[in-house]
Amino acid sequence: MALSKRKRSQVIRGVQYAVLVIVVVLLALVANWGQIRRAFFNLSAAGEQFPEIISTALVNTIIYTALGFAFGLVVGLVLALMRLSSVGPYRWIATVYIEFFRGVPALLVFIAFGYGVPLAFQARFDNYTTVMLSLGLVGSAYMAETIRAGIQAVPKGQLEAARSLGMSRGRTMVTIVIPQAFRIILPPLTNELILLTKDSSLIYLLGLARDEYELAKFGREGLNTTGSLTPILLAGLCYLIITIPLSLLSRRLERRTGGRKVSSPESTGLEVSA
Amino acid sequence: MTAQTQAQDPDTGLAVEITGLTKSFGSLQVLRGIDLAVRPGEVVCIIGPSGSGKSTLLRCVNLLEEPNGGTVRVHGTELTHPDVDIDAARRQIGMVFQSFNLFAHLNVLNNLTVAQRKVLRRGQAEAEQVARANLAKVGLAEKAGAMPAQLSGGQQQRVAIARALSMDPKVMLFDEPTSALDPELVGDVLGVMRQLADEGMTMLVVTHEMQFARDVADRVLFMDGGVVVEEGPAAQVIGDPQHERTKSFLSRVLYPTHQGPSD
Numbered sequence: 001m002a003l004s005k006r007k008r009s010q011v012i013r014g015v016q017y018a019v020l021v022i023v024v025v026l027l028a029l030v031a032n033w034g035q036i037r038r039a040f041f042n043l044s045a046a047g048e049q050f051p052e053i054i055s056t057a058l059v060n061t062i063i064y065t066a067l068g069f070a071f072g073l074v075v076g077l078v079l080a081l082m083r084l085s086s087v088g089p090y091r092w093i094a095t096v097y098i099e100f101f102r103g104v105p106a107l108l109v110f111i112a113f114g115y116g117v118p119l120a121f122q123a124r125f126d127n128y129t130t131v132m133l134s135l136g137l138v139g140s141a142y143m144a145e146t147i148r149a150g151i152q153a154v155p156k157g158q159l160e161a162a163r164s165l166g167m168s169r170g171r172t173m174v175t176i177v178i179p180q181a182f183r184i185i186l187p188p189l190t191n192e193l194i195l196l197t198k199d200s201s202l203i204y205l206l207g208l209a210r211d212e213y214e215l216a217k218f219g220r221e222g223l224n225t226t227g228s229l230t231p232i233l234l235a236g237l238c239y240l241i242i243t244i245p246l247s248l249l250s251r252r253l254e255r256r257t258g259g260r261k262v263s264s265p266e267s268t269g270l271e272v273s274a
Numbered sequence: 275m276t277a278q279t280q281a282q283d284p285d286t287g288l289a290v291e292i293t294g295l296t297k298s299f300g301s302l303q304v305l306r307g308i309d310l311a312v313r314p315g316e317v318v319c320i321i322g323p324s325g326s327g328k329s330t331l332l333r334c335v336n337l338l339e340e341p342n343g344g345t346v347r348v349h350g351t352e353l354t355h356p357d358v359d360i361d362a363a364r365r366q367i368g369m370v371f372q373s374f375n376l377f378a379h380l381n382v383l384n385n386l387t388v389a390q391r392k393v394l395r396r397g398q399a400e401a402e403q404v405a406r407a408n409l410a411k412v413g414l415a416e417k418a419g420a421m422p423a424q425l426s427g428g429q430q431q432r433v434a435i436a437r438a439l440s441m442d443p444k445v446m447l448f449d450e451p452t453s454a455l456d457p458e459l460v461g462d463v464l465g466v467m468r469q470l471a472d473e474g475m476t477m478l479v480v481t482h483e484m485q486f487a488r489d490v491a492d493r494v495l496f497m498d499g500g501v502v503v504e505e506g507p508a509a510q511v512i513g514d515p516q517h518e519r520t521k522s523f524l525s526r527v528l529y530p531t532h533q534g535p536s537d
Contacts, residue, residue, distance in 0.1 A: 155375075157371060157374075158375060158377060158378065160371065160375060161371065161375035161377065161434075162377075162389070163361075163364065164336055164364055164369035164438075165365070165393060165437070165438070166364040166365035166389060166393040166394075166441065167361065167392060167393055171392055175388060175392055176388075180377075180378060
């Protein structure tokens with residue numbers, strides 16, 4: 001049977017819709033809707049979560065993420081500059097650091113930080129500091145590579161113009177290159193922030209007091225006390241309250257920087273030595 | 275002679291003094307011993323085929339390229355001396371690039387003030403005053419608030435000239451300033467450069483604009499293969515070239531339709 005090209009693509013599309021409908025219908029028939037409603041949509045269990053799920057858990061998640069992101073950004077910038085340094089040992093140290101923290105599960109980093117640091121240094125930071133350090137260290141490894149790529153994406157002519165005006169290497173970096181690099185990497189950096197928001201769910205390992213709970217821990221506690229999965233659903237929705245605006249923002253930034261990239265007709269490859 | 279007297283030797287009275295300059299990129303020797311002396315207020319145009327080393331020569335004058343040998347002096351300061359503060363030396367040398375290189379994240383006014391404030395340590399008010407004066411000079415006073423991406427190529431290049439002038443340079447270097455421009459925008463940029471030359475600015479210009487070189491340059495250098503093949507007054511080098519290579523280059527540039535099978 002010789003179908004025309006157009007005919008065949010119509011048939012293929014029809015099959016795709018059919019498969020979708022069949023799967024949805026099957027799932028709908030198989031699922032126990034009563035159980036689902038009782039487990040995930042228990043109104044009294046939901047009521048118990050408020051207002052703490054917002055006033056404590058959501059706020060804490062935002063605070064932890066913000067602290068980790070800020071610290072990670074600073075360390076990431078330093079690492080990126082080390083990676084681009086003309087001093088060999090700086091490059092090696094940064095490379096080892098980045099490969100280590102990118103290759104190790106964040107979970108292990110949190111355990112190591114929660115239990116290892118107090119042992120090793122006979123010092124116990126308060127939880128906010130520990131969160132900032134451990135989330136920041138994990139985030140910084142990812143951010144360092146993004147920042148480095150951004151710095152290298154700044155056209156070489158920008159550096160030459162700055163140097164020809166008498167700016168030193170460091171001044172050029174700080175005043176001309178880094179601001180433009182951050183403009184370029186704003187979209188991927190926003191994605192790092194989303195990842196970090198979710199990673200913040202791992203800090204329950206540090207052992208938190210009730211007023212230090214973040215969303216995931218708070219949801220699990222709710223699950224234990226109410227025996228209903230509703231708190232978990234609510235916690236999930238709260239994450240989306242944070243992450244969906246961020247991902248919309250990231251997409252908007254992407255469009256903006258994509259439409260009007262750094263203007264220079266002659267954008268060459270670049271070797272920066274910081 | 276101590277390092278100090280080597281670095282500071284103003285008695286020649288020359289704006290730019292280059293002796294025995296050599297530069298290689300890997301195994302490719304781009305400059306094979308250039309000597310050049312430019313008096314204050316002189317306008318020197320450097321012409322030649324692409325790959326002749328003329329841009330590299332210009333970029334060696336403010337050490338954007340590090341020469342392999344020879345010396346570069348600008349108003350008595352030996353830039354090639356190891357002890358010299360190159361950032362300080364570059365403040366006296368304005369540079370205009372083929373691709374403009376305006377700072378993409380700053381508006382026009384801030385493009386003109388950033389180096390004044392960070393390098394010359396001028397206050398905001400003074401820097402802004404200098405910037406606005408130079409913008410007016412290049413005919414773009416009303417563009418102070420614009421971003422570079424909103425300007426035409428010709429406007430960007432004039433802003434770039436104003437930016438360099440805002441540092442009060444003693445010497446201006448132009449590296450093919452009109453080569454990236456649409457033909458109808460070239461005139462504005464050349465007009466600004468002409469005005470600058472009339473005001474007595476010392477200028478080194480790498481260019482393909484023969485009419486400009488003929489009208490404005492006090493002296494024209496023809497470079498080929500990393501050496502200065504011929505130099506002299508503009509009318510002589512462009513109007514009555516002596517060397518075969520100069521003649522063939524000029525015939526190709528001036529009468530491109532008469533081009534033969536090419537070499």
